[in-house]
Amino acid sequence: MTSLDQLREGDKATLISVEGQPTLRRRLMEMGLLPGTPLQLIRRLDLGGVLELEVRRSRLSLRHAEATHLHVVAIA
Amino acid sequence: MQSSTTSTTPTIVIAGNPNTGKSTVFNQLTGGRARIGNYPGITVERSIGKILLPGGRLASVQDSPGTYSLAARSSEELLALEAIAGIEPLPRPDLVVVTVDASQLSRNLYLVLQIIEMRVPVIVALNMTDTLEKSGQQIDVGILGRELGVPVVPMMARSGRGLGDLVGAIMRVLQEPALALPGWRWKPDSGALHDDMQAVAATIPESWHQNCDDRRQALALWALLSIDTEHHLAGVPDTMRQGAASCRLAAESAGRDPDREIIEGRYQWIDSCVSRCLREDPRRLSATDRVDRVLLHPALGLVLFVVMMTIVFQALFTGADPLIGLIESGVSWIGGKVGMAMGPGLLTDFLVNGVIDGVGAFVVFLPQILMLFLFIGLMEDSGYMARVAVLMDRVMKSMGLHGRAFVPMLSGYACAVPAIMATRTMERRRDRLLTMMALPLMTCSARLPVYGLLIAAMVPPWQEAGFVQGLLMSFMYLFGTAMALIVTWVLSKTMLRGSYIPLVIEMPPYRLPHWPSVWRMVLRRVSDFMKTAGTIILIGSIIIWALLSFPRDPQLEAPFDQQQQAIEQQLSQSVSPTDQAALTEQLARVEAERAGAMTRHSYAGRLGHAIEPLIEPLGFDWKIGVGIISAFAAREVFVSTMGVVFGIGEDVNEESRDLRSKMWSDRWPDGRQVFTPLVCLSLMVFFALACQCMSTLAVVRRETGGWAWPAFMFAYMTVLAWGASFLVFQTGRLLGYS
Numbered sequence: 001m002t003s004l005d006q007l008r009e010g011d012k013a014t015l016i017s018v019e020g021q022p023t024l025r026r027r028l029m030e031m032g033l034l035p036g037t038p039l040q041l042i043r044r045l046d047l048g049g050v051l052e053l054e055v056r057r058s059r060l061s062l063r064h065a066e067a068t069h070l071h072v073v074a075i076a
Numbered sequence: 077m078q079s080s081t082t083s084t085t086p087t088i089v090i091a092g093n094p095n096t097g098k099s100t101v102f103n104q105l106t107g108g109r110a111r112i113g114n115y116p117g118i119t120v121e122r123s124i125g126k127i128l129l130p131g132g133r134l135a136s137v138q139d140s141p142g143t144y145s146l147a148a149r150s151s152e153e154l155l156a157l158e159a160i161a162g163i164e165p166l167p168r169p170d171l172v173v174v175t176v177d178a179s180q181l182s183r184n185l186y187l188v189l190q191i192i193e194m195r196v197p198v199i200v201a202l203n204m205t206d207t208l209e210k211s212g213q214q215i216d217v218g219i220l221g222r223e224l225g226v227p228v229v230p231m232m233a234r235s236g237r238g239l240g241d242l243v244g245a246i247m248r249v250l251q252e253p254a255l256a257l258p259g260w261r262w263k264p265d266s267g268a269l270h271d272d273m274q275a276v277a278a279t280i281p282e283s284w285h286q287n288c289d290d291r292r293q294a295l296a297l298w299a300l301l302s303i304d305t306e307h308h309l310a311g312v313p314d315t316m317r318q319g320a321a322s323c324r325l326a327a328e329s330a331g332r333d334p335d336r337e338i339i340e341g342r343y344q345w346i347d348s349c350v351s352r353c354l355r356e357d358p359r360r361l362s363a364t365d366r367v368d369r370v371l372l373h374p375a376l377g378l379v380l381f382v383v384m385m386t387i388v389f390q391a392l393f394t395g396a397d398p399l400i401g402l403i404e405s406g407v408s409w410i411g412g413k414v415g416m417a418m419g420p421g422l423l424t425d426f427l428v429n430g431v432i433d434g435v436g437a438f439v440v441f442l443p444q445i446l447m448l449f450l451f452i453g454l455m456e457d458s459g460y461m462a463r464v465a466v467l468m469d470r471v472m473k474s475m476g477l478h479g480r481a482f483v484p485m486l487s488g489y490a491c492a493v494p495a496i497m498a499t500r501t502m503e504r505r506r507d508r509l510l511t512m513m514a515l516p517l518m519t520c521s522a523r524l525p526v527y528g529l530l531i532a533a534m535v536p537p538w539q540e541a542g543f544v545q546g547l548l549m550s551f552m553y554l555f556g557t558a559m560a561l562i563v564t565w566v567l568s569k570t571m572l573r574g575s576y577i578p579l580v581i582e583m584p585p586y587r588l589p590h591w592p593s594v595w596r597m598v599l600r601r602v603s604d605f606m607k608t609a610g611t612i613i614l615i616g617s618i619i620i621w622a623l624l625s626f627p628r629d630p631q632l633e634a635p636f637d638q639q640q641q642a643i644e645q646q647l648s649q650s651v652s653p654t655d656q657a658a659l660t661e662q663l664a665r666v667e668a669e670r671a672g673a674m675t676r677h678s679y680a681g682r683l684g685h686a687i688e689p690l691i692e693p694l695g696f697d698w699k700i701g702v703g704i705i706s707a708f709a710a711r712e713v714f715v716s717t718m719g720v721v722f723g724i725g726e727d728v729n730e731e732s733r734d735l736r737s738k739m740w741s742d743r744w745p746d747g748r749q750v751f752t753p754l755v756c757l758s759l760m761v762f763f764a765l766a767c768q769c770m771s772t773l774a775v776v777r778r779e780t781g782g783w784a785w786p787a788f789m790f791a792y793m794t795v796l797a798w799g800a801s802f803l804v805f806q807t808g809r810l811l812g813y814s
Contacts, residue, residue, distance in 0.1 A: 022304050022335070023149055024578045029339040030145045031580050032183050042365075045372060048479075049470035052372075052583060056347075057213070057356070058180035061466055062580045 002074065005051065005067035007041040013072035014038050020069035032056045033070060086135045086250050087167055088127070091160050091191060092175035093184050094142035094503075095462070095584040097203040099123075100233040100593055101175050102139045105243070122159070129247055135170075141503070144183065146190045147301040151310050152505060157298065158311075161194040161291075164283050168196065171249050171256070173242070175201045175233070178208040178215055180582060181354060185346045188224065189261050193294035197256035199245050200228045201238075207585050212357035219353040225258025234590045259290060262345035264297075268330075269337045272323045273297055279319030300324060300334050364459075364585040371463060381467055384460075385486060388451045392444050392490035393521060399443035407436030425625060426618075434617030437709060438610040441493050441771065442602060448487055448494040449601045452501060453594035455483070459584040461501065469579060475561050476568025478507040479579075485511065485560070488518030489553075492772045493609075496779060497601060506574035510567055512779065513789055516772050517560035517765065519553045522711040526763050527552055528730035529715050534753040537736040556764050559796075605775070612774035620709045620770075623680040632677055636670035664725065672723030680705050694762065694801040695755040697744060707768045714763070754813045758805040766797035 001016055015037045018025050032055050033039075042059065043052040051067050053060045090105075092098040106125025125137045140159040141152065148154040162168025172191055176184040192198050202217065221228040227245040231238030249256045264270040276296035277285075285292035299320035302309065309317070327334045371377050411428040418424040455461040465479035472479050480502045487495035492515050499508040499515075531545045568574070640663060647659045675681055684701030691701055699721050707714040715735075719728035722738040742750040767773065773786040780786070 018336075026147065026301060026335050026339070027578050027580055029336060030147065030186060032186070032343065034336070034340050034343055043368065043372060045374075045466060047374060047378065047470070048467045049473075050466045050579070056182040057350075057354075058183050059582050060580060061583055062578070063469065066578050066580065 001071055003068045004041070004053075004070040004072050005064045007072065007074065009041060009044055012038065012040045012075040014075060016071045016073055018070055020066070024066060024069060028062075028066070028070065031060055032058070033060070038075070039072070086133075086170035088135050088137045088171045088173060088246065089160055089169040090137065090139045090173050090175065091156070091187070092142060092201075093144050093177065093180070093187060093582075095459075095582065096142070096175040096177040096180075096184065097201075097231075097233040098139060098142055098175045100590070101173065101201055101203070101231070101242075102137060103593060103596065104233055104236055104239050106137050127243075127246075129243065129250075131247070133247075133250070135246070135250070138169075143187065145187060145301075146194075146298055148309060149302070150504070152503075154302075154309055154311055160191055161196060161295075168286065170253070171197045171199065171246060173199045173201055173246070175203050178202050178205050178230075179211055179213065179585065181215065182343070182346050182350055183582070185224075185349065186342060188226075189342050189346070190294075190298075192224070192226065192258060192261060193290070193297070195257065195259075195288050195291040195294070197249050197253040198224075198226045199242070199249060199256055200224065200226055201233070201242055202228050202230045203233050204585075205230045206232050207362075207587075211362045214355045216353045216355070220349070223349040223353065224261065226256045234587075234593070262341050263293070264337070264341060268327065268332060269334060269341075272300060272327060272334060276300060276316070276319045276323050279315045281313050281315065284313070284316070296320075297338055301338060362585065364583075367586050368463075368583070371460070372467075377467070381464070385483075388448075388483070389486055389489065391447050391451070392487055392494070396443040396447055396490075400440055403440050403443070404436065407432060407439070422628070426621070429625070430618045430621040431614070434614040434621070437617045438606070438613040438771065441491070441605070444491050445494040445497065445602055445605055446598060448498055449598045450594070452483065452498055453597050454589045456501065457587065457589040457594050459586045462581065462583055465581075466579075466583070475564050476572075477511060477564060478502050478504070481507065481511040484515060485518065488515045488520065488560070491520050491522070492516045492518070492769065493775050496772065496775045497605065499779065504574065506572050509780065509785065510564060510572045510574075512776055512785070513567055513572070513792075514560045514564040516767055516769065516789065516793065517556055517563060519556035519764065520711075522769070523552075523556075523763055525712040525715045525730045526707075527760055529718070529735070530751075530756040530760050530763075532730065532736055533739045533751050534756045537733055537740050552760060552764060555761070559765060563792075563796075605778070608778040609771065609774040612777065613771050616770040616774070617709055620680075620706060623683065624675055624678050624706060626679055627677075628674075629677060632673055633670060636666055636673070639666045668720075668725035669723040671720050671725065675702065675717075675720050693805070694798065695752070695758045695805040696762075697750050699742070699750070700759060704762075704766075704768065707763075708770050710771065711763060711768050714768075748814065752814050754805060754808040757808070758801045761804050762797045762801040764797075765793055765800055767793035 004013070007013060015033060015035055017035055018028050018033060020028075037055055039053050039055040041051060042054050045052065049064050050061050051064065053062070088105075090098055090102050102123060102125065105127050123139045127135050127137050129135060138159065141156045143153065143156040146157045146160065148157055157163065158166050160169070160172055174184075174188050174191055176188065188198065188200060200220075202215065202220070205215070208215065215230075217228050217230050227249065229238055229242045229245050231242060233239070264273055273293055273296045276299050277292045280292050280295050280299070284295055299312075299316050300323065303312065303317050303320040304324065324334060371380060411432045414432065415424055415428050418427070452461070455464065461480065461483075464482060467479075468482040469479035472481055477485075481499070483501065484495045484498040487498055495515050495518075496512050499511045502508050502511065527549060531548050534545065535542070643659055643663050643666065647656060647663070650656060650659065680702050681698070683705055684698040687701045688696075688698040691704070696704075699718075702721055703714045703717045706717040715730055716726040716728060718739065719732070719735055720726050722735060722742070724732070724734050724738060728735045739751045740749075744750055767790045773790060776786040776789055777783055
């Protein structure tokens with residue numbers, strides 16, 4: 001298990017748990033990032049400190065700092 | 077009173093996730109004719125328009141803040157709930173049209189479910205079906221409509237396709253609301269969460285649930301998701317707050333997680349619904365992905381970003397110049413014609429120098445406003461603005477700013493007025509305020525003539541400004557930027573300490589900008605500026621004109637009149653062209669001297685004298701005081717005021733040798749030089765920091781909806797400017813400079 005910000009571009013993974021303060025957690029889950037959800041890291045924007053994901057057929061961007069609260073298991 | 081079903085004009089609210097074409101649908105429905113107002117008690121803008129339905133029925137159409145969820149963490153997010161569900165004082169809508177991005181179906185349906193729960197009739201405008209097809213997906217609209225239990229209208233709002241179907245659906249639902257009121261799609265029917273919901277439902281006041289059990293339970297779920305110990309949502313009744321908080325606490329101590337239970341419940345329903353109505357081909361790389369490979373490329377993307385921002389900045393900074401010049405010469409041409417037609421006199425002076433120049437003072441902003449909003453419109457509409465926010469997020473966040481503050485801050489180097497208007501690209505009021513408060517510290521182009529004059533005045537008029545002076549100009553840019561960033565940082569830690577908002581956004585797909593809607597937005601901003609800020613600028617210009625023109629004193633003017641008459645007499649007699657030229661020049665000189673004497677005698681002159689004790693510690697005399705007061709009309713006016721005060725006339729610029737020598741030889745009554753290099757530096761620092769611009773204040777008043785923020789801005793900037801100039805001048809003196 002690792003945190004989402006550790007993934008490389010193109011990696012696929014399954015979300016295991018969502019941590020962090022309640023506001024962040026709720027927002028992430030409301031955007032469809034629920035435990036058990038498969039996702040793919042599309043792009044790392046290291047300059048802006050942002051990641052782009054594909055989850056539930058749609059795209060989401062979140063900060064590295066926020067991505068550390070999402071724990072995932074990579075799918076080979 | 078909260079139900080508008082009794083009134084004859086039904087209310088339709090447009091809701092939806094951000095970037096789903098909400099405003100396009102709104103504009104299409106209302107024909108682009110909308111009134112912009114604020115929500116009661118809070119300055120969040122909302123548009124209200126009207127639609128004439130076939131059959132002659134009139135309905136009111138309102139937009140609502142774009143949101144991913146009704147759950148609220150701030151009073152602004154609470155607004156979305158109040159507008160959509162209809163909570164006092166907002167009326168309960170007769171219909172909510174939810175715009176849904178077809179290519180982001182699951183996430184959009186999350187909001188649709190919440191709105192259906194609130195027991196308001198819902199129509200889904202399934203927008204952007206074109207991008208969906210391009211990405212190889214297909215939605216069975218029939219199945220989606222049956223699953224949701226509400227009318228679903230596929231649309232391409234930008235081209236107007238599907239609009240007729242939407243209007244038809246609106247007609248049907250207004251006649252028979254039951255078509256769009258399916259009741260709960262997912263509901264906790266039993267177990268602990270159901271008990272929680274019932275417990276909180278009992279605490280919901282009647283003004284919220286309006287005697288509807290479904291709505292009461294829906295609001296209970298809303299409260300469970302929205303209320304916690306960290307956030308104080310003003311406007312939520314205390315009983316509700318306590319009910320939800322204690323329920324959450326009990327659940328958490330029992331090891332449960334109500335947030336996850338509610339959200340997961342809804343998404344399970346959504347996932348099964350989507351699996352039934354969405355068919356997708358093996359995934360193809362979409363056009364957006366291909367473009368993003370370039371525009372978000374670590375190196376190439378950055379280069380293109382810099383290029384694009386340079387174009388925007390250059391367009392504002394120099395590209396607008398010809399238009400501005402045209403407006404300025406147009407205004408002075410009209411002024412000249414009016415002056416000629418009416419002959420000299422007080423009324424002429426008032427019309428030409430008060431009213432016409434006052435109108436010119438705000439019309440002159442139009443080219444830059446037009447250009448900036450054209451660029452912003454294109455960047456927003458094409459989807460690039462969301463990328464700018466993301467690219468700049470780390471840098472801007474380190475200063476407490478939103479990523480979207482980048483474009484307004486950059487525009488501040490050209491002019492604070494359009495830049496402040498551009499802060500609207502940010503959704504949160506706190507982000508807008510923070511950017512607005514620091515923006516006027518950026519070195520705008522109106523400061524350049526002032527800096528130019530003062531830098532030149534540091535050396536004797538017979539010398540040229542050298543290398544050091546060039547450096548000084550660059551230093552002033554750095555100084556302004558650094559101060560803006562420091563102020564932002566301080567405000568973000570104190571007065572404007574926003575609650576932490578995670579950046580979880582979607583990158584909207586790239587689209588070709590839709591020119592009609594971009595153009596409509598630009599025109600709306602321009603006319604808005606003319607109507608509100610323009611009036612204040614005009615009034616301000618007239619006040620400053622009056623300060624500089626009154627009181628009139630015939631005795632003071634008499635000697636000048638005599639001199640002029642004498643010259644005019646000679647002029648009528650002499651025939652040689654060289655004589656005539658010399659006499660005309662003499663006449664102009666007398667006129668300039670008269671203007672100088674009158675200004676020194678005017679209220680502004682007296683005010684300059686009156687504030688001299690206040691500005692003397694900065695090294696400024698009363699003449700500089702007059703300059704500072706008149707510069708309130710616009711900073712560059714300082715230069716022409718100096719021309720007038722020194723009796724050279726107002727047609728001077730920062731390179732005028734005449735003005736430089738007058739300034740160089742200007743002395744205090746005790747014989748000390750006034751414009752020493754140290755005083756010039758102190759004055760530059762003052763101009764860098766002081767809020768010497770009524771147009772900026774007028775626009776801040778427009779954008780914040782009151783005088784409190786402009787007053788704060790004026791106060792903090794003046795104090796900052798005074799303090800910094802004091803420090804510069806007094807330190808310089810201690811170090812032995814004069």
